Amino acid sequence: MLNKNKPFSLHLNPDLFTPATDAEKEYITTMRPSTTFFKDGVKRLLKNKVATISLFVIILVTVACIILPYVWPYSYDQMLGQTKGRPMDRSYNNLAPFEYGKTELKKIENGETIFPHIFGTDAHGRDYFIRVVYGTRISLAVGFFASIIVLIIGLTIGSIAGYFGGKVDLVIMRIVDIIYSLPDTLVIILLSVVLGEVLKVEGTILEKIGSNIISMFIVFGLLYWVSMARMIRGQILSLREQEYVLSAQSTGAKGSWIIRKHLLPNCISVVIISTALQIPNAIFTESFLSFLGLGVNAPMPSLGSLASDALNGIYSYPHRLIAPAIVICLIVLSLNLFGDGLRDAFDPKLNA
Amino acid sequence: MSSKMMFYILKRVLLALMTIWIVITVTFFVMHAVPGNPFAGEKALTAEAQAALEAKYGLDKPLFQQYTTYLTDIVTRFDFGPSMTQRGRMVIDVIMDGMKTSAKLGLIAACSAALLGITLGAVAALRRNSILDKVIMVITTAFVSMPSFIMGSFLLIIFSVKLGWLPANGTTAQGLVLPVITLMLYPMAYITRLTRSSMLDVLGQDYIRTARAKGVSGKKIIFGHALKNSLIPVITYFGPMLAFIVTGSMVVENIFAVPGVGRAFISSITNRDYTMILGTTIFLASLIVIMNLVSDLLYKVVDPRIEFD
Numbered sequence: 001m002l003n004k005n006k007p008f009s010l011h012l013n014p015d016l017f018t019p020a021t022d023a024e025k026e027y028i029t030t031m032r033p034s035t036t037f038f039k040d041g042v043k044r045l046l047k048n049k050v051a052t053i054s055l056f057v058i059i060l061v062t063v064a065c066i067i068l069p070y071v072w073p074y075s076y077d078q079m080l081g082q083t084k085g086r087p088m089d090r091s092y093n094n095l096a097p098f099e100y101g102k103t104e105l106k107k108i109e110n111g112e113t114i115f116p117h118i119f120g121t122d123a124h125g126r127d128y129f130i131r132v133v134y135g136t137r138i139s140l141a142v143g144f145f146a147s148i149i150v151l152i153i154g155l156t157i158g159s160i161a162g163y164f165g166g167k168v169d170l171v172i173m174r175i176v177d178i179i180y181s182l183p184d185t186l187v188i189i190l191l192s193v194v195l196g197e198v199l200k201v202e203g204t205i206l207e208k209i210g211s212n213i214i215s216m217f218i219v220f221g222l223l224y225w226v227s228m229a230r231m232i233r234g235q236i237l238s239l240r241e242q243e244y245v246l247s248a249q250s251t252g253a254k255g256s257w258i259i260r261k262h263l264l265p266n267c268i269s270v271v272i273i274s275t276a277l278q279i280p281n282a283i284f285t286e287s288f289l290s291f292l293g294l295g296v297n298a299p300m301p302s303l304g305s306l307a308s309d310a311l312n313g314i315y316s317y318p319h320r321l322i323a324p325a326i327v328i329c330l331i332v333l334s335l336n337l338f339g340d341g342l343r344d345a346f347d348p349k350l351n352a
Numbered sequence: 353m354s355s356k357m358m359f360y361i362l363k364r365v366l367l368a369l370m371t372i373w374i375v376i377t378v379t380f381f382v383m384h385a386v387p388g389n390p391f392a393g394e395k396a397l398t399a400e401a402q403a404a405l406e407a408k409y410g411l412d413k414p415l416f417q418q419y420t421t422y423l424t425d426i427v428t429r430f431d432f433g434p435s436m437t438q439r440g441r442m443v444i445d446v447i448m449d450g451m452k453t454s455a456k457l458g459l460i461a462a463c464s465a466a467l468l469g470i471t472l473g474a475v476a477a478l479r480r481n482s483i484l485d486k487v488i489m490v491i492t493t494a495f496v497s498m499p500s501f502i503m504g505s506f507l508l509i510i511f512s513v514k515l516g517w518l519p520a521n522g523t524t525a526q527g528l529v530l531p532v533i534t535l536m537l538y539p540m541a542y543i544t545r546l547t548r549s550s551m552l553d554v555l556g557q558d559y560i561r562t563a564r565a566k567g568v569s570g571k572k573i574i575f576g577h578a579l580k581n582s583l584i585p586v587i588t589y590f591g592p593m594l595a596f597i598v599t600g601s602m603v604v605e606n607i608f609a610v611p612g613v614g615r616a617f618i619s620s621i622t623n624r625d626y627t628m629i630l631g632t633t634i635f636l637a638s639l640i641v642i643m644n645l646v647s648d649l650l651y652k653v654v655d656p657r658i659e660f661d
Contacts (some may be wrong), residue, residue, distance in 0.1 A: 183370045183640040185599040186633050193621055194382050285498055291501045291603060307502055325502040332497035
């Protein structure tokens with residue numbers, strides 16, 4: 001290797017170097033682009049058939065309940081038997097699936113086409129299919145917003161407790177312990193009863209949703225953040241000890257910067273999973289409250305209120321219970337399965 | 353019992369007592385924040401009658417004094433005051449009347465949920481990936497994603513309306529069968545899944561392999577090693593299970609017309625019977641807090657590996 005004439009020189013002999021052959025060049029080219037953690041997780045998620053189907057169902061239901069109310073010829077609160085200046089046409093009430101009211105039958109005889117009432121109508125002559133669609137929309141929205149509230153509060157408090165530790169952590173965790181042991185459903189019922197009287201929502205935008213749903217959001221904000229906060233605290237406690245945090249601290253990064261830039265992105269998978277699993281929880285709570293008569297305000301439907309209204313006519317019109325029941329089960333089931341799939345895909349440690 | 357454990361138990365008991373106190377305080381003040389007079393629904397009371405009623409229920413005193421009286425009455429005499437709409441009845445009597453039925457219903461549901469759930473979960477774990485396992489998992493997943501009032505209504509339609517096998521009314525012993533099943537399905541499904549995953553975890557442990565290598569029989573491994581250890585996480589679910597059964601019984605008792613606490617609670621909400629709502633909430637909440645405490649302590653006692661922090 002070394003120049004023989006000058007044994008102590010460190011100059012290399014250029015003759016010894018040859019250009020790399022094509023085969024050698026190929027050896028160092030990357031076979032495929034390097035993948036990020038997120039892409040890797042998505043790939044694993046899409047391989048999971050059950051999770052993919054669930055995701056498809058969720059997207060389908062969501063899109064359908066957003067678009068359908070705009071294109072459907074009937075609206076959720078339109079009583080079909082009611083026309084201005086005339087007495088109520090009772091033939092529209094309690095129609096069985098694919099039946100028509102009197103005036104509609106006449107129109108059909110005249111050769112007009114009338115859009116069918118797929119699920120019939122309810123006791124007030126409202127098209128039941130669109131009510132189920134609208135109810136799905138409300139239930140999904142309630143579940144979504146409730147879990148966003150939980151996410152924001154839990155994330156903030158959990159990361160503060162985990163990062164700062166010490167007395168801050170101690171105080172927060174004692175509060176969490178107490179809230180954790182409160183029976184949530186009882187508190188929700190109590191607050192719904194009271195807030196219904198105290199909150200004056202008439203005349204505001206909130207009137208349509210009703211004070212019960214607002215009180216449910218309040219309770220979610222007050223109570224349900226604790227499990228999220230606990231989990232994030234645990235994650236951050238273990239991440240805090242990592243070397244890159246030490247390095248950021250030594251270069252003078254502030255606490256909020258480290259939490260936002262280093263710690264939170266690293267526990268994002270846990271966050272996504274528990275948020276996804278929070279939505280069915282909220283939908284359950286909403287339907288439970290509706291059953292007790294503490295749900296959304298009439299005439300606004302939700303899946304829970306539709307199902308509990310249907311209980312009155314359960315012997316004659318069982319399809320009115322079955323339709324919202326199936327939708328609730330479908331949504332909750334697919335969200336649960338999708339959440340499980342997310343966990344398997346994004347948290348390889350749990351996969352063992 | 354080590355001093356560390358005594359300290360832990362003391363800490364937990366204090367925390368539970370504090371939670372109950374917070375529940376009483378919060379519910380009391382929240383209920384009293386409701387505007388209007390509780391007797392507003394009565395037909396045009398004269399000013400005198402109104403004053404007499406307020407004096408009878410202690411409503412003429414300052415709020416804080418009402419609170420201290422209420423608290424001491426609960427602590428010393430277990431007295432939640434009189435019901436506002438059911439004249440002449442005390443709240444605690446209504447609760448205790450209902451508890452006779454509700455406790456029976458809840459206990460039977462809890463025990464059968466635990467027994468069936470553990471059995472099904474263990475079977476699913478031992479026959480992992482078999483058809484039996486898959487069937488059990490599919491069914492339990494379906495049960496977990498159905499609200500109990502829908503489950504109850506379907507059972508009612510099928511078994512008492514269409515088939516006529518069981519009465520729809522829950523006042524008789526036979527009538528309790530459907531409510532128990534409705535109440536039991538969700539916790540049973542949950543326990544099944546819990547037992548299955550923890551059993552699978554235990555079966556993968558080294559000591560199971562060691563036992564196999566020593567030539568211990570399969571039965572002994574399952575009952576002596578695996579099942580015992582995999583039940584530890586199940587114990588922690590007992591507290592939440594009770595909470596579920598308490599709230600679930602409100603729904604179930606309403607559907608099947610069972611004369612229990614849950615139904616009394618719901619009708620007190622519809623009738624706006626404030627003292628009754630207050631008393632029942634405090635009673636049920638305390639019950640849940642105490643059960644959570646017991647199941648947490650039991651968990652620590654059963655598993656010596658868990659540290660007391």
